Amino acid sequence: MSAAGPSLIEFVAKRPWLKKALTPLASWYGNAAGYRQLGLRADDLIPEDNERNLQALSRLPPKEAYDRIYRIRRATQLSLQQKILPRNEWTKPEEDTPYLSPIIERLAAEEKERDQLDTLGVLKKH
Amino acid sequence: MICRPALSRGSQLALRRQGAAKLAQRGFAAVASPKSSFEPTTIAGVKVASRDDNGPTTRLAVVAKAGTRYEPLPGLTVGLEEFAFKNTNKRSALRITRETELLGGQLQAYHTREALVLQASFLREDLPYFTELLAEVLSETRYTTHEYHEEVQNVIHLKQAKVDTAAVALDAAHSVAFHSGLGAPLYPTPNTPISSYLNEHSVASFAEAAYTKANIAVVADGASEAGLSKWIEPFFQSVPAQSESAVSASASKYFGGEQRIASPGRNSLVIAFPGAALNAANSAEIAVLVGLLGGESTIKWSPGFSLLSNVAASAPGAVAKAANYAYSDAGLLTIQVNGPAAAVRKAAEEAVKALKGLAEGGVPQENLVKAIARAKYNVLSGAEASGVGLVQTGTNLVHGAQIVKAAEAVKALEGVTADKIKAAAKTLLEGKASVAAVGDLHVLPYATDLGLKV
Numbered sequence: 001m002s003a004a005g006p007s008l009i010e011f012v013a014k015r016p017w018l019k020k021a022l023t024p025l026a027s028w029y030g031n032a033a034g035y036r037q038l039g040l041r042a043d044d045l046i047p048e049d050n051e052r053n054l055q056a057l058s059r060l061p062p063k064e065a066y067d068r069i070y071r072i073r074r075a076t077q078l079s080l081q082q083k084i085l086p087r088n089e090w091t092k093p094e095e096d097t098p099y100l101s102p103i104i105e106r107l108a109a110e111e112k113e114r115d116q117l118d119t120l121g122v123l124k125k126h
Numbered sequence: 127m128i129c130r131p132a133l134s135r136g137s138q139l140a141l142r143r144q145g146a147a148k149l150a151q152r153g154f155a156a157v158a159s160p161k162s163s164f165e166p167t168t169i170a171g172v173k174v175a176s177r178d179d180n181g182p183t184t185r186l187a188v189v190a191k192a193g194t195r196y197e198p199l200p201g202l203t204v205g206l207e208e209f210a211f212k213n214t215n216k217r218s219a220l221r222i223t224r225e226t227e228l229l230g231g232q233l234q235a236y237h238t239r240e241a242l243v244l245q246a247s248f249l250r251e252d253l254p255y256f257t258e259l260l261a262e263v264l265s266e267t268r269y270t271t272h273e274y275h276e277e278v279q280n281v282i283h284l285k286q287a288k289v290d291t292a293a294v295a296l297d298a299a300h301s302v303a304f305h306s307g308l309g310a311p312l313y314p315t316p317n318t319p320i321s322s323y324l325n326e327h328s329v330a331s332f333a334e335a336a337y338t339k340a341n342i343a344v345v346a347d348g349a350s351e352a353g354l355s356k357w358i359e360p361f362f363q364s365v366p367a368q369s370e371s372a373v374s375a376s377a378s379k380y381f382g383g384e385q386r387i388a389s390p391g392r393n394s395l396v397i398a399f400p401g402a403a404l405n406a407a408n409s410a411e412i413a414v415l416v417g418l419l420g421g422e423s424t425i426k427w428s429p430g431f432s433l434l435s436n437v438a439a440s441a442p443g444a445v446a447k448a449a450n451y452a453y454s455d456a457g458l459l460t461i462q463v464n465g466p467a468a469a470v471r472k473a474a475e476e477a478v479k480a481l482k483g484l485a486e487g488g489v490p491q492e493n494l495v496k497a498i499a500r501a502k503y504n505v506l507s508g509a510e511a512s513g514v515g516l517v518q519t520g521t522n523l524v525h526g527a528q529i530v531k532a533a534e535a536v537k538a539l540e541g542v543t544a545d546k547i548k549a550a551a552k553t554l555l556e557g558k559a560s561v562a563a564v565g566d567l568h569v570l571p572y573a574t575d576l577g578l579k580v
Contacts, residue, residue: 059271059272113218113221114220117221117224
């Protein structure tokens, strides 16, 4: 489970030959999904509707948070006008880096750790 | 837990016999052995002081030269204190707390004007775990942004709101007495502008300067020396020997002066004089003088013999207390009066009168004997009580000073005569005083009204 939903990324990443074979397909999909033409990044698409993601958003550095809101507002405006950005302003694949999902993953790890510590079992040595 | 009636008579007997066997094992020698004083050593470049009374519990503390005196920017000591036992590179703050809980230990971080103390109290056999933990806190804490915003900042705000009039008055007296360094407030009040200085990056760089082997001392109460040398060496390897930006402070200088702060609610007046530093030559006289001034009655239903408790008795509502705040290179002898404004005024006037009486007329032999006995008790119980002893020993170690030996201090107290007390009181009154008044300034007196030089 990644930040955006169920994912096979770990399964693929463990097998270099499979990763190599799928990379062109993945980059084709990334371009074809259409969010890059609106100037968005993949992590901008993560829904804000749960506590964990909201917490992650509050942990973003101020500059990142400001840029994210700017991208989202620009994309909303474009979508309203039925337009896409000029080609030189599309998000480039190398700019499309995860900035929010690592924070979400850390939060998930924190929650998991808390849950594990809350449900400790006592092993008697005698 | 199995309740008693559920056990058969046989097992009850066995249980009882087990308890009896344990009692017999304990022997009388172990109970009677007195607490010795701390013995300094150096283990793998770390200054260590330990004493072992063979008890079942241990208190292990890291004392760093990072108190408010040494903070390069206001509020950093407090920030560093709150960042203790937070996320490290190896484990999370939650795990540290829960593991400590499972082992029945307690973690504390607190500071004085000179030292920042990270203390763990635990069962004797858990020494390796807590040695590792303290070393990890020193060298591996991550100082993350989100912890600063979500936890550290909030706790500091809450603690700032709790700073009371008495603490503000004491801080003000320190600040007019020593200006910078020792004059920095012990805890920044809500009015202190710290937000522009305090953030996770400044705290991290202060930690880098403060948490080095040259700048810390490890003090253990109730741990064997063999155990300490076995565990400190591997775990404290990760602590750097020294840092490029070492903490620094200029030598303290006494200035004296007066400060008045208007404040609604409670009133506090501090009259301070240069006191005795740690290990100073005049510490015996000052200790007896503090015992003589006293303040808190040690017996029930009577103000006792001490001058300040008699003063307070004449001004109902006021509480007066004398103390000597001893630092590595300076000391401050304070008389603090708290209570309703009018009572504080009256008690302060009476207290100065009593001090003048001491300087002119001396002290009756009977009271001197009582004061010396009181001072002896203070020294010995301070050395015995774990917290005070740990901090004092650690502060002495990080400043490269001798560890105070209680037996020697007590011997020095016995040599104090009435003439010495008279001379000491005279010197105090001839020098400049530091006076801080906080509260209803319409009523609280000026230093000159009290007959003091500032």
